[in-house]
Amino acid sequence: MNELEQAGLARLRDGWISGGAAFELAPVEWKEFAAASNSDEQERRLLAIAAQALDVALRPAAPKTLKRRPPLPVLALPMLPDRLRPLLRAALKYAADARLKARVATLVASRGFVLHPMDWMPAASDQESPDIYAPWVDWQAGADGDRQSRRGQLTAETWDDFYPAARRAALVELRRTMPALARTLIDTKGASEPAEIRLALVELMRFGLSADDVPFLKNLSADRSGKVREMAGRLLARLGERGTQADGGSEDPIAELAGFIEEGKSGFIRRRTTYTPIKPKSPAQQARRADLFASCYFGDLVARFGKTEPDFIGAWQFGVDDGADLFLVRMIAVSGSDAAVACLADLLVAAGGRLALRVLQLMLRLDGGRKRVLIRQILDDGQNLAALNLVEGAEAGWLEWSDLAKSKTIPALRSAISGDNDVMKRSAEQSLETIGFLANPETAENLIDEVVAAGLSPASPSLGLLRLNAALAGNPSQSDR
Amino acid sequence: MQLDLKTIEALAPDQASLGAAAKLTKRSNWPRLETNEQLGLIWGECQGSGSNPYRVAFDTRDHGYKCTCPSRKFPCKHILGLMWIGATAPASFDRVDQTPEWVNDWLGRRRKPGQPPTPAPAGAEGKSIDEAARPEQSAPIEDAAAAERRAAAQRKRAEDTRSAVSAALDELDQWLADQLRLGLAGFVDASSERCRRIAARLVDLKATALAGRIDELPAKLMALRSEERPDAAIRELGKLVLIAKAWRAAPDDAELKRLVSTSETRDQILANPDAVQVESDWEVLGEKIETRRDGLVSHATWLLDLKSPTPRFAVLLDFFPASAGRRSGAFAPGDRFKARLVFYPSRVPLRALVAERLGDASPGNWPDFALNAAGDPLAAYAAFQDGAPWLSDWPILLPAGAIALDEKDGAWWQAANDPHGIALPVAGSVNQTLLGLDLEVTAALWNGARLELLASQSNIGRLDLS
Incomplete structure (x- = not known):
């Protein structure tokens, strides 16, 4: 269409928009084609010509402001094969929330694959997905893909090439392999960051925490952010550094907290020290006790009684006051040494039952081995399968059939599935999803057979993760390699 | 597989359904018949009157069923036909260990009955499977005079339809001129009411397809930004002028009749020697499902010919009442299959029917069509x-x-x-x-x-x- 015709079309359009005969406004060539004895017919013919001109001769012009996103970064693992994507989508569909969807991604990553980005993408604020997805998290947050792709190892020079998720993943890795280098980076680069980011960086010091970190953490006691000072204090407490020097005066919170604990003796032959929580006399006292447990450090409390951390834990009378038990466990999770955490976890798991579930408060501090012990304990018990969902940071794909076959979980699942109680059935199906994450392929396969034999439909969506797990049989979990 | 004819008789909603099911028991109607004996499931694809085959599944243990056809009879004739083959010719089913995804989807969504199905009653009132199985009596031989009378009546009906459509297009012409005279700004604002009025007149005058197109026009306009609507109105109204003129020039043209009044039936297309047939590997590019103002849902399945040297497409188009609820299609995006398609005769063939399914096609990339990146994309x-x-x-x-x-x-x-x-x-x-x-x-x-x-x-x- 030439310029004259375009101008004519524009005039025609304006004429028709306002109404009335527009024939005289048309380009000359068009008028020749459209000429007719009847004016209505002339307008209709022009309308047909204009329609065709708009359809074939005009092209939408690209706005000058069109903006493209940087290319989606390529991840370090291959994408899940297409043949497994229907199973993956079924598992993702059944996963009720972002955390459970991220768990599916974790299982798949443990078998050496990443998900197709059209099936699942971590959100910009995601902190649950495996580290392998950090470049996508940063891409979602608006990171520059070019900068991401050209960066190498995290150093002071490449610091700005890393966006928050990738930087976090790199720092965690550095803390595990070269903790001093990571500490130096946090120290030098963190100083100029705002308090919120500084806090997140200092929090990463918990990975590979050692006595070498004490001077740096002590320096943070002068940080301008109260939250950073508090975090540094907790980390120091975990390293055995005393926070509050108790003077025993009326303003001493450690002395006040100790006042809620009764020291005693038990046993006839070998007199053994015991620590028993004293029941608060009023709601105000109860609240004060909770505050003190939350704000004091475990090392300071133990020092007040002149004991080592493991000795104090061994002497604590669990089961007397559930509330006090919970406060103590949380206190140890926050400020207890690694040895105290391990000792407490072992003691609680050995106690079994409800006490074993208190270990869930220690999740961020527990090593993979102790998490597995806890999970086996929950499965053996078979009474609180919902607690499996609370085991944060559990590894994927390691649970063996021998762990499960003799546990009370299998009869519990069978009974719930074959019974008439819909609530029990739903709960059992949720447990299947969780075990689908923990199981190795053989366990997944066997468990499917068990529950189908018990009456669960073979096509039940709750079997989605187990089926995906079993289908990934050729790719053992990284943790089992 | 434990199926007997008495069960089918008992489940059938009426005698007519049994009769229709009897006609579907020929193996040739079913490009795919499979069973998973361990799960007690049978399923298949039945070539019905739609452009897509229907997907039919039946659970022999509790008599649950699923069919993608739009029938309002439950169970429909396709389910009954599948059961009938299961009862009388179980060897027709291929035994497989895996159930396809669409069967899994159905199993996952359905709520199983608490109790096993009750045995079929001894006699199903008013229904007889023996009656349905009896071959239809051949129609009495028509004498020459009767045949002539029937042909004359057909000619008269066709002439009446043509006169009515011609009158409809006259009204459409007038309506189009009125819209231009009154102004397209006003038309865009009141398009819903104005289009509904002329569409109703066109339906009365047997220009049903054109009426449906005009009925959808307001929704098309409203999907655009306001500054784009006048151009879109010119395009759409201009196309109506072209259709009306083309039909007047060739009222017997199949493509134009399809655009203005009614479409051919599946059997007519299959029997039409002018209809282009293409046997090839096809990939389902995607689906477009739209609920129309006339209460119908149009379900378009777009296909790409994987063997053609230049890009060739086909669309399988089905309509069913919105009140029939959501139904899944026979294909999912990305599916590949071998099939013989028959295209509706037209100047640029696009709409097609699956005449014969010939199995699955292997996965892979699209052929290299050597698209010109520097050329005009349109x-x-x-x-x-x-x-x-x-x-x-x-x-x-x-x-x-x-x-x-x-x-x-x-x-x-x-x-x-x-x-x-x-x-x-x-x-x-x-x-x-x-x-x-x-x-x-x-x-x-x-x-x-x-x-x-x-x-x-x-x-x-x-x-x-x-």
Whole structure:
């Protein structure tokens, strides 16, 4: 269409928009084609010509402001094969929330694959997905893909090439392999960051925490952010550094907290020290006790009684006051040494039952081995399968059939599935999803057979993760390699 | 498999259903029949009157069933036919260990009855499977005079229809002139009411297909930005002028009759020697499901010919009442199958029927059609418009490109090197992930104003975008 015709079309359009005969406004060539004895017919013919001109001769012009996103970064693992994507989508569909969807991604990553980005993408604020997805998290947050792709190892020079998720993943890795280098980076680069980011960086010091970190953490006691000072204090407490020097005066919170604990003796032959929580006399006292447990450090409390951390834990009378038990466990999770955490976890798991579930408060501090012990304990018990969902940071794909076959979980699942109680059935199906994450392929396969034999439909969506797990049989979990 | 004819008789809603099911027991009606004996399931694909085969599944343990046909009879004749084959010719079913995804979907969603099905009653009142199985008595031989009378009546009906449609198009012409006289600004604002009125007149005068098209016009306009609506109105009204003129020039033309009044039946298309037949491997590019103002749901399944040297498309189009509820199609995007398609006769064949399913086709990339990245991305659309200027949606393959956003977050497809400064606006919102991917080839529908993305081959494989 030439310029004259375009101008004519524009005039025609304006004429028709306002109404009335527009024939005289048309380009000359068009008028020749459209000429007719009847004016209505002339307008209709022009309308047909204009329609065709708009359809074939005009092209939408690209706005000058069109903006493209940087290319989606390529991840370090291959994408899940297409043949497994229907199973993956079924598992993702059944996963009720972002955390459970991220768990599916974790299982798949443990078998050496990443998900197709059209099936699942971590959100910009995601902190649950495996580290392998950090470049996508940063891409979602608006990171520059070019900068991401050209960066190498995290150093002071490449610091700005890393966006928050990738930087976090790199720092965690550095803390595990070269903790001093990571500490130096946090120290030098963190100083100029705002308090919120500084806090997140200092929090990463918990990975590979050692006595070498004490001077740096002590320096943070002068940080301008109260939250950073508090975090540094907790980390120091975990390293055995005393926070509050108790003077025993009326303003001493450690002395006040100790006042809620009764020291005693038990046993006839070998007199053994015991620590028993004293029941608060009023709601105000109860609240004060909770505050003190939350704000004091475990090392300071133990020092007040002149004991080592493991000795104090061994002497604590669990089961007397559930509330006090919970406060103590949380206190140890926050400020207890690694040895105290391990000792407490072992003691609680050995106690079994409800006490074993208190270990869930220690999740961020527990090593993979102790998490597995806890999970086996929950499965053996078979009474609180919902607690499996609370085991944060559990590894994927390691649970063996021998762990499960003799546990009370299998009869519990069978009974719930074959019974008439819909609530029990739903709960059992949720447990299947969780075990689908923990199981190795053989366990997944066997468990499917068990529950189908018990009456669960073979096509039940709750079997989605187990089926995906079993289908990934050729790719053992990284943790089992 | 434990099925007997008495059960089928008891489950059938009426004698007519049994009679219809009896006609479906021929193996040739079922391109696929499979069973998983361990789960007590039988399923198959039945070629019904739609362009897609229907997917039919039956659970022999509790008599649960599922069919994708729009019938309001439960169970429908396809279920009864499947059961009938299961009862009388179980060897017709291929034994498999895995159930297909669509059967799994159904099993996952259905609520199983608490108790096993009750045995079939001894006699199902008013229904007889023996009666249904009896071959139909051949129609009495018509004498010559009767045949002549019937032919004359047919001619009279056709003449009446043609006169009515001609009158309808006269009214349409007048209506079009009125819209121009009153102004398109007013038409755009009141298009819903004005289109509804003329559509009702066209239905009365047997121009049913044209009425449906006009009824959908307001929704098309409203999907655009207000500044784009006058141009879209000119395009759509202009196409109506063209259709009316073309029909008057050739009222017996099959394509024009389809556009103005009614479409041929499946049997008519299959029997038409002029209908183009293509046996090939096909990939399902995507689906477009729309609920229309007349209460029908149109379900379009877009296919790409994987053996053609140049891009060739087909669309399987089915209509069913919205009141029949959501139904799944026979194919999922990305499916590949071998089939013989029969195209509805037209100047640029596009709408088709599956005449014969010939099994599954192997997965892989689309053929290299050597698309010209530096060329006009809408050149193919313009060429098709020359042949059939009344068409609105046309499938196109776009060369390497990417999706970009404008200031209002509207999505645009843009060629990788964009030699012409052309970008095509994309309908609706797009998955944000798409913005970071290189699209090597993209299949989409162009409607003159917007692209509707169907599928793409990208740096990370095939993307379903419909």
